[in-house]
Structures are given as structure tokens and as C-alpha cells.
Amino acid sequence: MHRRFFLQSTIAAGLAAQGLLPRRAFARTSLEQGGARLDMVSDGNLVLPGDSTLEALPAEFLAELRSRYDLSADQMTPPCNHTLLRDGQRTVLFDVGAGSDFMSSAGMLPDTLDDMGVSPDDVTHLVITHGHPDHIWGLLDDFDEPFLPNAQIIMGRAEWDYWTDPATIDTIGAERQSFAVGAARRLDVIADQVVLVEDGAEVVPGVLAVASSGHTPGHMSYQVQLGNQGVLVTGDAIGNGHIAFERPEFPSAADQDPETGSSTRVALLDRITADDLLVAGFHVGDGGLGRAEKLATGGYRFNAEV
Known part of the structure; x- marks a missing residue:
């Protein structure tokens, strides 16, 4: 048994004996086509200030946005939705969650996978979009060993180069220096498992790398074909x-390069609608899987698949 799960199951058994074990529900949205299954699985959620990423919006528009989407002015709790792809031969996980060192509201992916009957040893490929804590700090287990010991880890070359560059800590800005330290430490441990890829590469059969920089310098999205x-x-x-859907051209303070980030969003949404793609959104609500509907106003609306 994987040691993290052994530790968790031992603790859980003790809590259950005392009647103290809380019930956990992990929302999942699934799609099955072409002999493959895609699941959206939860790592929990983040807890952020209510004005994070939105403070630059015009006041009147921001008030309307909060009303339309029932957004709190005090706190935002975006979900963390991971994509899990299984085709009978491969078990492919996209990003690996926050682990236990980032936020107490996140880091639940190991429990979610366990709930689904997926062991860390079962994962054959880990595909990384970028190096922020909620996406890669789960690379190591509670013993600082690789959480996915058998997985080939796939990452964009530019993103890898950025987070493993010792100069990044001095250029990323004080508020993100911990991101740089945490990424470098974890990537060093799993370096022997890593395969670096470029834009357009087929990283596993039916999965193409799509360069999408802006949020981070080498951010990569991935197009998956199911039937x-x-x-x-x-x-x-x-x-x-x-x-991000209504006004993708608006710069976001969450992006390290806001101008490039907005251009990337516009291009991705054009691609999504032109090619009739589903969106698997990491911080998108209602399970994270849905379609982008083009609006007469020029923006888009996310419509969840239920």
C-alpha cells in the first residue's frame, strides 16, 4: 500500500471508531466516448480575497458581475478540478493538486482518487499545465517522495525551464517567491520522471500540447480527443x-503577464467554439466540464455539462 494512504487509512480508522470521521463528497462530471472515459475530479478549493483578480474591473461592471454569478465581495472559493483520462491502457492525470502544504481547503486529490478506486501506482502519465502550487505541490507525498511513482511526467519545456531556473526567485516578485521555491524543490525530486514537450506535440495518444502562455511563461493547455x-x-x-468567458480580453491580475494572458484567452475561446470543443476548466464551477457559448455581445458563457 502507498505509504500516504496507509497513514490516512490508519488515521481514518481511529476517527471512525470515535464517530468523528466527516463525510466527504467529491463532485465529478464524466464523459465516455471512443472507449475512453474522462472524469473531472476534485482537489477541493482555494480561498482567496473577494477582490482578487477582479479589482481592476470598472465598478459598475464588477457589481453586475457579482450579482449575475453570486460572487462574494469578501471571499472567493474557486474549485480545483482535475481531469482524469482512462482508456484501458493508460491512466492520465492532468496536474497533481496542492498537496498538504498550500491551503487546508485544497489537497484532497489523493482522497478523491482513493474514493474512485485509483491508486497512485495506477497513474501512468501526469500531464502538467504549469508550475503554480495548486497544480504541482502535490508532486510529493507526506514523506517527500514522488506521489505518483510510476508515472511519466509531461511538462512544457519553457515552463520547466522557468521554474527550475535559479534566477526565477529574484524576478517573479515578492508575493510569488514561495511559488518559485516550492516548485524548484519538487521538480528537482521528480526530474528523472520528466519528459519535456513543445507546442503541438502528441504527449500521449490522442492528447496534443497547446501553448497558452501568459498565466505563466510556459503555460500549456492540452487538447484531448475522445471519439x-x-x-x-x-x-x-x-x-x-x-x-474569463464574458470578457476574455480583460487583463487578469492572476496572470504573470496580463496582456499575453488576455490574448491567449481570446485565442483559446475562438478555438474552442470553432472546433466545438468541450472545456475542462480547472477553476470553473459546476464540475468544470462544459461548453463555451458565443454571445451576441461578443463574449462567451460557460454552460456546464450535467
Whole structure:
């Protein structure tokens, strides 16, 4: 048994004996086509200030946005939705969650996988969109060993180069320096498992790398083909289910390069609608899987698949 799960099951058994074990429900949205299954699985959620990423919006528009999407002015709790792809031969996980060192509201992916009957040893490929904590700090287990010991880890070359560059800590800005330290430490441990890829590469059969920089310098999205249906795993290139769809051209403070980030969102949404792709959104609500509907106003609306 994987040691993290042994530790968790031992603790859980003790809590259950005392009647103290809480019930956990992990929302999942699934799609099955062409002999493959795609699941959206939860790592929990983030807890952020209510004005994070939205403070630059015009006041009147921001008030309307909060009303339409029932957004709190005090706190935002975006979900963390991971994509899991299984085709009978491969078990492919997109991003690996926050682990236990980032936020107490996140880091639940190991429990979610366990709930689904998926062991860390079962995962054959880990595909990384970018190096932020909620996407890669789960690379190591509670013993600082690789959480996915058998997985080939796939990452965009530019993103890898950025987070493993010792100079990044001095250029990323004080508020993100911990991101750089945490990424470098984890990537060093799993370096022997890593395969670096470029834009357009078929990273596993039926999965293409799509360069989508801006949120981070080498951010990568991935287009998955399930039978006749394509799905774009967007990571944080499309960072929420409201303003990123309604006004993708608006710069976001969440992006390290806001201008490039907005151009990337516009291009991705054009691609999604032109090619009739489903969106697998990491921080998008209602399970994270759905379609982008083009609006007469020029923006888009996210419509969840239920």
C-alpha cells in the first residue's frame, strides 16, 4: 500500500471508531466516448480575497458581475478540478493538486482518487499545465517522495525551464517567491520522471500540447480527443467561469503577464467554439466540464455539462 494512504487509512480508522470521521463528497462530471472515459475530479478549493483578480474591473461592471454569478465581495472559493483520462491502457492525470502544504481547503486529490478506486501506482502519465502550487505541490507525498511513482511526467519545456531556473526567485516578485521555491524543490525530486514537450506535440495518444502562455511563461493547455468529441484542458489559461468567458480580453491580475494572458484567452475561446470543443476548466464551477457559448455581445458563457 502507498505509504500516504496507509497513514490516512490508519488515521481514518481511529476517527471512525470515535464517530468523528466527516463525510466527504467529491463532485465529478464524466464523459465516455471512443472507449475512453474522462472524469473531472476534485482537489477541493482555494480561498482567496473577494477582490482578487477582479479589482481592476470598472465598478459598475464588477457589481453586475457579482450579482449575475453570486460572487462574494469578501471571499472567493474557486474549485480545483482535475481531469482524469482512462482508456484501458493508460491512466492520465492532468496536474497533481496542492498537496498538504498550500491551503487546508485544497489537497484532497489523493482522497478523491482513493474514493474512485485509483491508486497512485495506477497513474501512468501526469500531464502538467504549469508550475503554480495548486497544480504541482502535490508532486510529493507526506514523506517527500514522488506521489505518483510510476508515472511519466509531461511538462512544457519553457515552463520547466522557468521554474527550475535559479534566477526565477529574484524576478517573479515578492508575493510569488514561495511559488518559485516550492516548485524548484519538487521538480528537482521528480526530474528523472520528466519528459519535456513543445507546442503541438502528441504527449500521449490522442492528447496534443497547446501553448497558452501568459498565466505563466510556459503555460500549456492540452487538447484531448475522445471519439468524435474534443476536450480542451485549459489549466489556468481560462481561470474562472465568469469574467474569463464574458470578457476574455480583460487583463487578469492572476496572470504573470496580463496582456499575453488576455490574448491567449481570446485565442483559446475562438478555438474552442470553432472546433466545438468541450472545456475542462480547472477553476470553473459546476464540475468544470462544459461548453463555451458565443454571445451576441461578443463574449462567451460557460454552460456546464450535467
